Amino acid sequence: MGEVIAISSQKGGVGKTTTTVNLGASLAYLGHRVLLIDMDPLGSVSASFGHNRYDIVAGIIDIFIEEVPVSKAIHATGQENLDFIPTNLWSDEGEKRKLIGIAPKIQLKKVLQPIKEDYDFFIIDCPPSLGNLTFNALTAADSIIIPIQCEYYALKALGRFLKLIRIIKNEQNPDLRYRGFLLTMVDMRNKLTRIVIEKIRYTLQGLVFDTMIPRNIRLAEVPYRGGAVITFDKNCTGARSYLNLANELLGHKVSTVVAAEKSGEVKVVTEV
Numbered sequence: 320m321g322e323v324i325a326i327s328s329q330k331g332g333v334g335k336t337t338t339t340v341n342l343g344a345s346l347a348y349l350g351h352r353v354l355l356i357d358m359d360p361l362g363s364v365s366a367s368f369g370h371n372r373y374d375i376v377a378g379i380i381d382i383f384i385e386e387v388p389v390s391k392a393i394h395a396t397g398q399e400n401l402d403f404i405p406t407n408l409w410s411d412e413g414e415k416r417k418l419i420g421i422a423p424k425i426q427l428k429k430v431l432q433p434i435k436e437d438y439d440f441f442i443i444d445c446p447p448s449l450g451n452l453t454f455n456a457l458t459a460a461d462s463i464i465i466p467i468q469c470e471y472y473a474l475k476a477l478g479r480f481l482k483l484i485r486i487i488k489n490e491q492n493p494d495l496r497y498r499g500f501l502l503t504m505v506d507m508r509n510k511l512t513r514i515v516i517e518k519i520r521y522t523l524q525g526l527v528f529d530t531m532i533p534r535n536i537r538l539a540e541v542p543y544r545g546g547a548v549i550t551f552d553k554n555c556t557g558a559r560s561y562l563n564l565a566n567e568l569l570g571h572k573v574s575t576v577v578a579a580e581k582s583g584e585v586k587v588v589t590e591v
């Protein structure tokens with residue numbers, strides 16, 4: 320039974336897609352079978368592997384709305400052990416955009432059931448919103464990774480999102496676990512970054528991955544190169560940090576936590 324991990328945050332530009340692609344590729348590199356699922360209408364996972372809308376046979380929206388079998392939407396990335404399901408909610412297709420506003424005919428959790436044994440990890444790239452697609456992804460997920468960019472208001476922005484997770488946990492998916500918060504685009508030369516990291520680690524009490532992802536130009540080159548960083552420069556700091564994250568994740572116990580919101584600040588209490 321593969322573990323379904325949602326990479327999610329209500330904010331855009333924090334490294335969700337970069338983490339989906341490069342963590343997935345690192346787990347695949349270590350010999351695990353990985354399926355990436357692109358739930359973001361921008362389609363950045365597909366773009367990261369050099370695919371565009373014309374190469375794509377079927378995608379996640381065809382599965383949800385047209386009930387196309389999931390096997391038809393699985394595409395090869397070109398890297399061993401690593402496949403993906405693209406989004407196919409292209410920005411100019413108003414009709415499909417409208418459709419996603421209504422409840423899908425089939426939920427992601429059900430979609431994944433027949434292929435649960437085919438992969439060790441399913442990694443979902445979520446959109447930067449608290450809408451239908453995110454809700455669907457978090458309902459299907461066993462665990463969640465939340466990328467946080469080290470900026471001063473990072474924690475404040477987390478409050479509403481953690482509240483949503485709590486609602487989903489209470490009402491739809493009681494087994495949803497935090498895999499961890501991931502600090503992304505870290506530049507340790509910056510004093511403010513160091514202060515923010517300290518504050519985040521203090522507030523989120525041991526739920527933050529030890530591994531931090533540095534700001535690294537090679538990671539930003541992924542869509543242009545058409546493959547995860549590990550496939551074109553496995554010694555750069557970006558590739559090494561995602562490989563470290565994969566190893567940390569493989570050794571980690573999944574935490575059981577309750578997240579609470581308190582006057583804009585986040586409080587996380589570990590359940591034992």
Ligand SMILES: Nc1ncnc2c1ncn2[C@@H]1O[C@H](COP(=O)(O)OP(=O)(O)O)[C@@H](O)[C@H]1O
Nearest residue numbers: 331332333334335336337504533534535538539
């Ligand atoms: N560690 C990093 N170092 C340098 N650039 C990064 C890093 N992580 C992400 N980026 C770049 O920052 C932008 C936003 O990242 P992305 O993963 O697309 O965020 P999200 O999916 O949360 O919107 C992209 O242009 C991406 O290439």
Ligand SMILES: [Mg+2]
Nearest residue numbers: 335336359363
């Ligand atoms: Mg993205």
